[in-house]
Amino acid sequence: MYDIIIRNGRIVDGTGAPARSGAVAISGERIVGIGDVDGPARREIDAGGQIVAPGxxxxxxxxxxxxxxxxxxxxxxxxxxxxxxxxxxxxxxxxxxxxxxxxxxxxxxxxxxxxxxxxxxxxxxxxxxxxxxxxxxxxxxxxxxxxxxxxxxxxxxxxxxxxxxxxxxxxxxxxxxxxxxxxxxxxxxxxxxxxxxxxxxxxxxxxxxxxxxxxxxxxxxxxxxxxxxxxxxxxxxxxxxxxxxxxxxxxxxxxxxxxxxxxxxxxxxxxxxxxxxxxxxxxxxxxxxxxxxxxxxxxxxxxxxRLNMLGGVLIDSVEGIAEYFRLPLDDRCRAFADPEVRRRIGERAAGQAGHARKYAQWQDYEIVEVFSEENRRWLGRMIGEVAAERGVSPLDAILDVALADELRTNFLLRSxxxxxxxxxxxxxxxxxxxxxxxxxxxxxxxxxxxxxxxxxxxxxxxxxxxxxxxxxxxxxxxxxxxxxxxxIRDRGCLREGAFADIVIFDPDRIGCGPTSMRFDLPAGGNRLYCDPIGVSHVLVNGREVARDGVPNGELAGTMLRSGRD
Known part of the structure; x- marks a missing residue:
């Protein structure tokens, strides 16, 4: 008796071969049958015409x-x-x-x-x-x-x-x-x-x-x-x-x-x-x-x-501003509020060349997340628009907005x-x-x-x-x-003897939900997150670990080690 049989799926085995109808049988951690599979199983998963692919x-x-x-x-x-x-x-x-x-x-x-x-x-x-x-x-x-x-x-x-x-x-x-x-x-x-x-x-x-x-x-x-x-x-x-x-x-x-x-x-x-x-x-x-x-x-x-003046990642590659990200938060805020500091940053950033030049184009940043009441009026606006409306330079505008949020403001730099x-x-x-x-x-x-x-x-x-x-x-x-x-051995394709790392998804729906911020990290930390659309089952080493885009808590993973795996 198999542990799991996945039936009624279109198998895309990872090799580039055309999709084909069939079943996948699993015993323990591995695939033991693929295509025409007979016999009972402790559990059957009906793929309902969806794609059955390697994880x-x-x-x-x-x-x-x-x-x-x-x-x-x-x-x-x-x-x-x-x-x-x-x-x-x-x-x-x-x-x-x-x-x-x-x-x-x-x-x-x-x-x-x-x-x-x-x-x-x-x-x-x-x-x-x-x-x-x-x-x-x-x-x-x-x-x-x-x-x-x-x-x-x-x-x-x-x-x-x-x-x-x-x-x-x-x-x-x-x-x-x-x-x-x-x-x-x-x-x-x-x-x-x-x-x-x-x-x-x-x-x-x-x-x-x-x-x-x-x-x-x-x-x-x-x-x-x-x-x-x-x-x-x-x-x-x-x-x-x-x-x-x-x-x-x-x-x-x-x-x-x-x-x-x-x-x-x-x-x-x-x-x-x-x-x-x-x-x-x-x-x-x-x-x-x-x-x-x-x-x-x-x-x-x-x-x-999404960039900000708190961590400064990528913005710190701009000449003239990088040194201020070494300062403690209070000292950095005082520096960013200083007109003379802003003048020096502006002069050096204006001559920025190479890969970092795009991060010095302050007018191209969109304000996508704010934390102060003062900044709510600017949510969704471009820094260039804010600067023009206020009659200040884009550098002044982006620093003023950031300072109002204690540098936590998130700015989007669209590709x-x-x-x-x-x-x-x-x-x-x-x-x-x-x-x-x-x-x-x-x-x-x-x-x-x-x-x-x-x-x-x-x-x-x-x-x-x-x-x-x-x-x-x-x-x-x-x-x-x-x-x-x-x-990596025995992973990345569906075949007999391979580990049963499998994803089942709907090719007519697959995609991403909206991206939003979650505050679910230790000590109140935050991260960007988006849910999948159309991913119905995920199996790792023959055990289901997620259904309909939601993990079930099963800890089925292997620690891959050199030589062995």
Whole structure:
């Protein structure tokens, strides 16, 4: 007798093959029959003509901390994601040195660079381990979906170098110590190595995060450790914007040193500046010609950013204003109210070039969430309109509005890549074998982006509404392709012997509900959230974990470990 049979579904198995009618039989954790299945089961699920597909795989998340207060790993589970990979960008909370100041540094860094409420981190994440294996053991068996974590460069650097991790190159002995700590972490189950040199990544003091102080020699030495272990991977964030020879060469040398595919984040197709994503994707061709493999992660939609002057993420990349985000809140408010400070910020920001220039276009921000009665009249208005109505500069307007809310005001910076031409480019990139759909950042930038719903957006907007690719191709790109990139065994497709990670959804309804703010984090922290539409069942390792977009509390997930999984 089977444990579960799913009947009356259209099977889209993740390989890209055409949909077919049939049933899926499950015993224990695995699929034991697919297609024509006879025999009784303890439970039958009637798919009612809906799509039966592999659970979606998200290779770029930052759930490293959230899993301590949210064992259901929401909202990814709601949207049919059954496997997530964390530890990206070098930002992990293991290993730790055992020195309280190092743990405190990493928590404050996460709060700043990944937009997690500091009060929530301090209230819910114990930070009382040292080894990477202790961290994984603490979570093993406690989560609703499958999770795996890479080992982060900034944690390695801070553990070995302490305060020297900022502002100093590592000595030969320190590099060797980091290599040995990385080896120990991978032996304990870490999935590989991650790092960043992105100019957008700053710590709580506004300084470049530890990995940005590393010489290329250090990066290559750490990447080489990955080559010593089976079942490992490599993730890296280069400097954003146009790619050139220097970036191509670094990505290629890292992949060659690791003898693994390198994935990097993130490609944002934009018809108004197509040269950017084309230069980025070309890194894959450069690498392939030299025996390496480099894969870019592409976003599932045009990201609309919610930004504020409290955390300052991304706004702090603008010249002239970044230094003020290092100040305590009261001092920062006084500075932002000072006409002379505003004059200096305005002069420097006016000359901003490159990737950060769009964040200095103050007139383009829309006011989408306010907290004071004074600001309610401006809700839904553009800063440019507010400035014109009040007869002040856009910089004065945005700072005045922010100060009235003690800097908590949320401003929306709409993407210019939300037009039909950009969506057509996005569809082309989604089906390019040099890229993988991902870049969700789920678990990070909690008050800024809703890209955690990437699977529902691809299937709803990309397939159902815009018809940019077939349903079978989309499922393939959301399941088998990312699973194979990371090297995850027996997941990402529906076949006999594979783990029963399954999502059932209605292709005629799939999509996202409205995005709104929830105040459901520890210590009263808030996050953006949206529910799925049309996701009826989610199974992980043969057990149902969510129905009709709502988790049921079942903790069926596996902790994925290098070599074994």
């Amino acid at each position: 979606f795989v998200d290779v770029h998340t930052h759930y490293d901390a959230q899993v301590f207060w949210d064992p259901l790993v929401t909202p990814s589970i709601n949207h049919g994601v059954t496997t997530v990979i964390g530890g990206n960008c070098g930002f992990t909370i293991a290993p730790l040195s055992g020195r309280p100041e190092d743990a405190d540094y990493l928590v404050r860094m996460l709060a700043r660079v990944e937009g997690m409420p500091l009060e929530s981190l301090r209230a819910a994440v114990p930070m009382d381990w040292t080894g990477f294996g202790e961290y994984l053991d603490r979570l093993d068996g406690t989560l609703a979906i499958n999770t795996g974590f890479m080992v982060g460069h900034s944690a390695l650097r801070r553990t070995v170098m302490g305060e020297r991790a900022i502002g100093h190159h590592a000595s030969a002995d320190e590099i060797a110590a980091m290599q040995e700590l990385l080896r120990a972490s991978i032996r304990a189950g870490g999935l590989g190595f991650s790092s960043t040199i992105s100019t957008t990544h700053l710590d709580a003091e506004g300084q470049p995060v530890p990995s940005r102080h590393a010489a290329e020699e250090e990066l290559i030495a750490l990447a080489s450790v990955v080559s010593e272990f089976p079942g490992t991977t490599l993730e890296f964030l280069p400097i954003p914007g146009l790619f050139g020879e220097q970036t191509y060469d670094l990505l290629t040398r890292l992949s060659l040193a690791a003898q693994r595919p390198l994935n990097w984040n993130a490609i944002i197709p934009n018809a108004h500046a197509p040269e950017i994503h084309r230069s980025q994707i070309a890194a894959s061709d450069y690498a392939a010609a030299r025996g390496a493999r480099v894969v870019g992660l592409v976003m599932a939609d045009a990201p609309h950013l 210019i890549a939300d037009d039909d031409a950009s969506w057509a480019m996005r569809g082309e990139v989604w089906t390019d074998d040099r890229v993988v759909i991902g870049a969700s950042d789920a678990g990070a930038h909690l008050d800024m982006i809703d890209t955690f719903a990437f699977s529902s957006k691809v299937l709803g907007e990309g397939v159902r509404r815009r018809k940019l690719l077939s349903l079978e191709e989309a499922v393939h790109r959301l399941t088998q392709v990312p699973a194979e990139l990371i090297g």
